[in-house]
Amino acid sequence: MIKNHFYLLSGETTTIAIAECLAILESLNMDYKAEKYDQILLLNAEEESCQRIAERAAMVHRCCISLFKCEADFNQIMTSLRDTDFQKHISARETFAVRVKRIKNYSPEVSSLLLEKEIGAFIHRSVGARANLENPDKLFYGVLTDGVFLFGISVRESERKALGLRKAKFRPFFIPSSMNPHLARAMVNLSRARPKEFFLDPFCGAGGLLIEAGLMGCKTIGSDVDKKMVRGAKRNLLHFNVVNWNIILSDAKHLPFNRFDSIATDPPYGGSASTKGARPEELIEFFLQELDELSSPKGYVCLGTPLTINVNEFISGTSFRIVEKHLIPVHKSLTRQIIVLRK
Ligand SMILES: C[S@@+](CC[C@H](N)C(=O)[O-])C[C@H]1O[C@@H](n2cnc3c(N)ncnc32)[C@H](O)[C@@H]1O
The missing domain is CATH 3.30.2130.30 (VC0802-like)
Structure with missing residues (x-):
């Protein structure tokens, strides 16, 4: 009705x-x-x-x-x-x-x-x-x-209060650049993730987005270039009893995967989240080209970056277009943009 x-x-x-x-x-x-x-x-x-x-x-x-x-x-x-x-x-x-x-x-x-x-x-x-x-x-x-x-x-x-119990400080593995679970869950939803479908976070860090997608019932795959993060994210997913997931060591510029239904990710932009020597802009540009191959024709990609990164410039050679953009002030000198892309 x-x-x-x-x-x-x-x-x-x-x-x-x-x-x-x-x-x-x-x-x-x-x-x-x-x-x-x-x-x-x-x-x-x-x-x-x-x-x-x-x-x-x-x-x-x-x-x-x-x-x-x-x-x-x-x-x-x-x-x-x-x-x-x-x-x-x-x-x-x-x-x-x-x-x-x-x-x-x-x-x-x-x-x-x-x-x-x-x-x-x-x-x-x-x-x-x-x-x-x-x-x-x-x-x-x-x-x-x-x-x-x-x-x-x-x-x-809503279940918003339960999300608070998954804040970084309540996880066995904690990094300063961890995203709060409310924003992580919202980004997973903005990627139009569906239970039983494949979800990817290729810069998974401590696994904040993977935990949320996994608890929503997605088949969840994560990767990170840092071994410590891969180990830590695994500990965190086990801690919250997430099922149906895999996390591997991999560079997001060359991902060893096939098609994904939805993707949400928070690439590093210097500061406490390491880019492993790459320029953040370069990393995002390469990664978006890689995603062009990976994301399904109907799939969405939700991306968190600082406002200073001009995502429009980096998608010009890809089949993506921006369908949504939301701004979140983090502190005086940082505004985060949450961008939703679609083919
Ligand atoms: C901002 S953190 C992600 C935080 C995560 N959303 C969380 O809630 O914990 C970015 C991650 O990207 C990883 N990273 C840096 N360069 C990478 C690359 N080339 N490929 C894959 N991961 C990379 C870093 O090791 C870091 O864990």
């Missing part, structure tokens, strides 16, 4: 969070219509999409069935509330809580506390259900963002 759901997104990088959800739907061949707001994505799609996104996405906090969307104006909200048939969503025997979240400083004239109180009183009057703020059967969730108010029933929280 087609339904409207809205997703509360992580505030770090909204463009990646939205792109990640849409990439998951694309990998599942699900059609959708999308409306984008600051930290909120409203999707009209198969009901199952909510479960799939909540299980896989790194940048989603919560998923809600949408009951209505209106202007962020107190009277408009009360009118939309009166037009909603709550008997369809909660019975007199169930308990409920109402939570209203304000994104950033949107609609400061609308009090979220007053909304919670008035909406709660309205639901109680309409169906006779009682409030229970500690452990409700149903959680009604409202969001004020971008001049609109979205209201729905929380269906589930």
Whole structure:
């Protein structure tokens, strides 16, 4: 059944969070219509999409069935509330809580506390259900963002908290250039990786991207030019009980592999991640030419590089084109770009 759901997104990088959800739907061949707001994505799609996104996405906090969307104006909200048939969503025997979240400083004239109180009183009057703020059967969730108010029933929280348990400091093998698991998972999703299909990270380092692809059920292959990394990544994958993987010692400029369905990688750019004497630009240029042979005609490649690297220049001789680009400020002198390529 087609339904409207809205997703509360992580505030770090909204463009990646939205792109990640849409990439998951694309990998599942699900059609959708999308409306984008600051930290909120409203999707009209198969009901199952909510479960799939909540299980896989790194940048989603919560998923809600949408009951209505209106202007962020107190009277408009009360009118939309009166037009909603709550008997369809909660019975007199169930308990409920109402939570209203304000994104950033949107609609400061609308009090979220007053909304919670008035909406709660309205639901109680309409169906006779009682409030229970500690452990409700149903959680009604409202969001004020971008001049609109979205209201729905929380269906589930995402697996984002579990990702935190895979941070570099919790792994047996740790390197300073390790990517955080949230970004690693988002990059795997942006590569449109699918369970049971082949996923490659040819600059695997300590294996952050491989862990995420492996736990999503991909057949995961990694390689690195440094023996210490190959050994360390293997320890990390075993530690998180990843199955169906292989990691080998190999130079990404000459990879001994055949076709891959999806590729996500974070090549070194000096600093703490060694390029083994090569110029970072040279490495990326050679590697993209090598990938041109390896990536399947329908496959995507997700690449993390510093903003100073002009990827456009390096793909000019290949069959790749850039389909997405997201910027992540890391510190004063480094902005990372996450680029998605496709043939
Ligand atoms: C930025 S790190 C990858 C970090 C990884 N994403 C993680 O979360 O641990 C880049 C890796 O590329 C490896 N590397 C450098 N030159 C390489 C080459 N020519 N071929 C393959 N790997 C290379 C380095 O040894 C390093 O482990």
